[in-house]
Every structure is written in structure tokens, then in C-alpha cells.
Amino acid sequence: MEHSETLTLEDTVLVACRIEDLPPGESVRVEAGEGTDAVAVFNADGELYAIDDTCTHQDASLADGWLEDCKVECPLHAACFDLRTGMPSGPPAKRPVRTHRVTVEDGVVRVHVAAPVGAY
Amino acid sequence: MRSVAVVGASLAGLAAARALRAQGYDGRITLIGDEPRAPYDRPPLSKDFLLGRTSAEELALGTEDDEPLDLDWRLGTAATGLDPRGRRITLADGGEVRADGVVLATGARARPLPGAGGAGTGPASDTASGAGGTAGVHTLRTLDDALALREALGAGGPLVVVGAGFIGAEVASTALACGVDVTVVEALPVPLAGPLGPEMGAVCAGLHTDHGVPLLCGTPVRRLLGDARVEGVELADGTVLPAAAVLVGIGSLPNTEWLAGSGLDATADLRGGVPTDGRGATALPGVVAVGDCAAAYQPDTGGHVRTEHWTDALRQPETAVRALLAGADAQDAQDAPGARGPLPYFWSEQYGVRLQFAGTRRDGDTVRVEAGDPEDRSFLAVYERDGSPTAVLGMDQPKQFTRWRRQLAARWAAVAT
Numbered sequence: 001m002e003h004s005e006t007l008t009l010e011d012t013v014l015v016a017c018r019i020e021d022l023p024p025g026e027s028v029r030v031e032a033g034e035g036t037d038a039v040a041v042f043n044a045d046g047e048l049y050a051i052d053d054t055c056t057h058q059d060a061s062l063a064d065g066w067l068e069d070c071k072v073e074c075p076l077h078a079a080c081f082d083l084r085t086g087m088p089s090g091p092p093a094k095r096p097v098r099t100h101r102v103t104v105e106d107g108v109v110r111v112h113v114a115a116p117v118g119a120y
Numbered sequence: 121m122r123s124v125a126v127v128g129a130s131l132a133g134l135a136a137a138r139a140l141r142a143q144g145y146d147g148r149i150t151l152i153g154d155e156p157r158a159p160y161d162r163p164p165l166s167k168d169f170l171l172g173r174t175s176a177e178e179l180a181l182g183t184e185d186d187e188p189l190d191l192d193w194r195l196g197t198a199a200t201g202l203d204p205r206g207r208r209i210t211l212a213d214g215g216e217v218r219a220d221g222v223v224l225a226t227g228a229r230a231r232p233l234p235g236a237g238g239a240g241t242g243p244a245s246d247t248a249s250g251a252g253g254t255a256g257v258h259t260l261r262t263l264d265d266a267l268a269l270r271e272a273l274g275a276g277g278p279l280v281v282v283g284a285g286f287i288g289a290e291v292a293s294t295a296l297a298c299g300v301d302v303t304v305v306e307a308l309p310v311p312l313a314g315p316l317g318p319e320m321g322a323v324c325a326g327l328h329t330d331h332g333v334p335l336l337c338g339t340p341v342r343r344l345l346g347d348a349r350v351e352g353v354e355l356a357d358g359t360v361l362p363a364a365a366v367l368v369g370i371g372s373l374p375n376t377e378w379l380a381g382s383g384l385d386a387t388a389d390l391r392g393g394v395p396t397d398g399r400g401a402t403a404l405p406g407v408v409a410v411g412d413c414a415a416a417y418q419p420d421t422g423g424h425v426r427t428e429h430w431t432d433a434l435r436q437p438e439t440a441v442r443a444l445l446a447g448a449d450a451q452d453a454q455d456a457p458g459a460r461g462p463l464p465y466f467w468s469e470q471y472g473v474r475l476q477f478a479g480t481r482r483d484g485d486t487v488r489v490e491a492g493d494p495e496d497r498s499f500l501a502v503y504e505r506d507g508s509p510t511a512v513l514g515m516d517q518p519k520q521f522t523r524w525r526r527q528l529a530a531r532w533a534a535v536a537t
Contacts, residue, residue: 075476092181
């Protein structure tokens with residue numbers, strides 16, 4: 001996990017990219033290392049959001065999806081997730097994705113990933 | 121409208137029931153299904169479910185959110201007839217359902233190998249579980265089909281896949297992942313030439329050979345060998361391929377035989393699906409058709425096309441139900457610009473590669489590689505007719521593909537039905 005540093009027992013902080021590499025409308029997939037799911041970071045009109053990268057419906061990367069307002073559409077089956085809440089907006093996805101806190105410091109975008117719960 | 125019968129309880133039927141409620145319909149909804157199971161998702165049956173990575177529970181399409189839909193379920197009994205007078209549906213268990221509106225969503229079944237002793241020509245209530253006669257001959261359409269095939273893969277090979285279409289290619293890929301010795305045979309010179317055209321069909325065929333799976337093209341099957349149990353496949357050129365199991369993946373037949381005498385068969389050959397306008401309205405007032413059993417009119421190609429795509433089964437009902445509730449029939453269709461189902465889209469996963477296709481390709485369309493390289497098994501190809509894009513194919517290019525799909529969808533919506 002060369003891009004991560006453990007802050008507490010619960011949170012893992014991932015370095016996503018530099019802010020200039022994530023212009024509005026773009027997204028990036030961040031590998032989190034073993035035992036932690038990859039996350040996707042989005043720049044929705046200047047606001048940064050991070051969610052779990054893998055669609056809860058079937059295996060597809062949401063970072064490859066279509067970003068519109070505060071929603072991302074899965075590239076495979078068009079399941080939509082709200083970037084603010086992680087909630088699916090209807091079928092085919094049934095379960096939400098987790099959301100994660102994003103910070104920017106000295107131009108570096110970081111994702112604060114809560115400990116995996118595995119409960120959903 | 122006080123009552124609607126949805127005939128067919130898979131993706132399209134469930135989507136129709138949801139669309140009815142979402143559009144404010146509060147009357148009775150009866151959902152009729154020939155399988156005893158609650159609606160489940162079929163695409164994983166050739167992939168993760170066959171591999172044992174997805175459970176039957178995970179395939180369930182219904183969610184807690186569906187409970188308030190208040191559906192009257194009639195599972196495990198096939199519809200056997202539609203009497204247009206009074207819209208009366210007769211059932212295999214002797215019952216009947218009367219409704220003000222009917223949604224036809226009976227889907228399709230696997231096409232059996234001609235002359236191989238399969239169930240083939242019978243009514244829709246036939247199970248699609250492969251051969252009536254020979255053990256070890258499989259088709260793949262239902263969850264039970266997948267369980268039987270999974271057991272066969274567990275018993276080891278060799279497996280012969282007849283038909284190098286999407287189902288055949290996906291099963292071959294899964295069989296390889298299970299460590300089963302597999303060979304694919306295809307009657308056509310190039311697999312998938314129908315949906316993808318010969319150039320891109322050849323690229324996809326390369327996926328088999330990339331992974332060391334033999335692909336024999338241009339040679340039809342003459343017969344299956346073995347009496348009680350299949351022992352091999354004999355090709356037209358005399359080649360004999362030993363087989364402990366055979367998967368027949370040579371397309372599907374729409375479940376429309378039960379509509380004989382409904383009036384729908386008076387003006388159309390339902391073997392190509394129930395013809396509808398761009399929204400899903402049939403020739404019968406108060407009856408719409410969606411999903412694999414329907415053949416919607418496409419102004420782009422000037423014909424009725426039975427698309428058999430998962431996404432169509434999910435999205436078409438929204439448009440069709442709107443037409444049903446509005447009381448519109450097919451004659452109104454010319455006056456309803458923009459009201460049409462979604463841009464056709466499908467995907468496949470083979471050998472760890474994801475294929476995505478959107479649009480309406482026709483013979484004569486040109487195709488060019490827009491990004492990537494087919495040799496690298498990562499590219500985007502655009503089909504064109506008269507200088508305008510008609511379809512797009514992506515191989516492991518989800519982001520680029522989505523951009524093109526959106527562009528095509530915008531054009532599609534702008535064309536009046």
C-alpha cells in the first residue's frame with residue numbers, strides 16, 4: 001500500500017491524485033490495496049466526492065461511469081448513484097455504495113476511507 | 121383502467137409492474153409467470169453464477185422496495201391463450217385472468233438444435249432445459265438450466281459448445297475458467313457476424329483462440345452421438361468431437377405460440393416476435409408487448425426488430441406502460457414523435473474482456489476503429505452509414521464507450537417513431 005498511510009485503526013487515507021489532474025467532469029479510480037475496496041473520486045463542477053468504485057449491482061468501475069450533476073451512471077447497466085449519499089436512484093442497483101470524505105491539501109487530493117464494514 | 125395483467129414474470133414483467141405504479145396506476149396488477157421462481161437476473165447465468173461465484177439469492181431482481189407495489193402473483197403457471205374479447209387470459213392450471221390492459225412479457229426460450237431431439241417446436245410452456253431425449257445436452261436460459269450445466273462442468277469435460285454467439289462464447293469462457301476442456305463449433309464462417317458484422321465478429325472470435333479454446337467455424341453439426349447420454353458431436357465434414365456434455369447456444373425463439381387465435385397472429389408471423397410500434401403498442405387495443413417476445417418498430421432500419429437485450433427489457437416497459445395507460449393504440453404512433461424505447465444496448469463478458477455494443481447496425485454499414493487496437497483486445501469501433509454513426513462497439517473501453525453511447529442515444533431520441 002505505497003499510496004496509503006494509516007491514521008487510526010478505523011480510517012485509511014489514500015492519496016488519489018493532484019487536484020490539477022482531476023478537472024471538473026473527470027473521475028479517477030484509486031486502488032486501496034489488499035482488503036480494502038477501490039474508491040472512485042469525482043469532480044462534479046468543482047465539488048469533490050468519493051465513493052466505492054465497484055457498482056453494487058455487478059462488477060463494473062463507477063470511475064468509468066457517466067458523471068452528471070451529483071450523480072454517476074454505471075457504465076455497464078446505467079445504475080445511478082448519488083455521489084453525496086451513495087444511494088442508488090433505482091434499478092438495477094439495489095444497495096448503496098459507501099461514501100468517503102475527500103480533502104485537498106497542498107494540491108493533493110486525499111480520500112479518507114472508513115474501515116471496511118462488509119455489512120452491506 | 122382498473123386491472124392490468126402482466127404476462128411474464130422476468131425482468132420485463134417486473135419492470136412493467138414497477139412502471140405501472142411509478143406512473144400512478146393504482147388498480148390491480150396480476151403478474152403471471154411460467155417459472156415457479158420469483159423474478160431473477162439471467163445474465164449472470166452464463167458467467168458468475170455458472171462459475172459458482174454468485175448465489176441464486178443474489179440473482180433476485182425484487183427488492184424490499186417492491187413490496188408496496190401490491191402485486192397479485194401467479195407464478196408457476198404459463199399463459200395458454202389470450203382472448204381479445206374482454207382480454208381474457210387462460211392459464212395452464214385451468215385458471216383465467218381478465219384485465220382491462222395486458223402487458224405481454226413472455227420472453228424467449230433457447231432454440232434447440234434441429235433434429236437433435238430437443239423440445240423445440242412445442243408451446244411456450246415447454247421448459248427450455250435442452251434435450252428431451254439425450255442426457256448431457258444443455259441449453260441455457262433458466263436458473264435450472266444453469267444449475268444443470270454447472271453440475272456438468274463440475275463433472276469435467278470435454279464440453280462442446282455449439283454456436284459461437286454470446287451465450288456460447290460466455291459459457292466457453294466460464295468452462296475454461298473451471299478447467300474444463302472445451303471446443304466451440306459454429307456453422308457460420310464468422311461468429312457474431314449478425315450483430316457485429318464480419319470484421320468485428322472476427323476480432324471477437326480471436327478471443328477464443330487467444331485463450332487456447334479451439335473454434336471450428338463454417339461447419340454445421342450433422343448430429344449428436346450417443347443414445348441415452350451424449351458421447352460426441354459429429355460435424356458435417358465428418359469430424360467427430362468427443363463430448364461428455366454439449367451446450368447448444370444457437371439463438372432463441374420468442375414465447376408467442378400461446379397467442380395463436382388472439383388476433384395478433386392474424387396480421388403477423390409471431391415467430392419473429394409480437395410486432396409493436398416504437399413504444400410497444402401492439403395491433404390490439406389495450407395490449408402492449410415488451411422485452412424478448414416483442415419486435416419493436418425501428419424507423420432507422422424501417423423494420424420490426426426483436427432485440428433480446430437486457431437493457432430493453434428493463435427500459436422498454438416505461439414507454440409501453442405510458443402508451444397503455446394513455447389508451448393509445450398502434451395507429452397513434454405516427455403522431456407520437458420522440459416516444460420510443462431506449463437505444464438498443466448489450467454487453468458481454470468473455471475471457472475477462474468486456475464487450476459493449478449500442479445502436480442499430482445493418483449490413484452495409486462501414487466500421488472503423490476509433491480508439492485503441494483490436495490486436496490489443498482493447499478498442500472502440502464506430503459503425504457508420506452515409507457518414508452518420510449508427511452503432512458503437514467497445515472492447516474494454518467503458519469510458520469511451522459511454523461517451524459514444526450517450527451521443528447515439530441523443531440522436532436516437534430525436535428520431536420520431
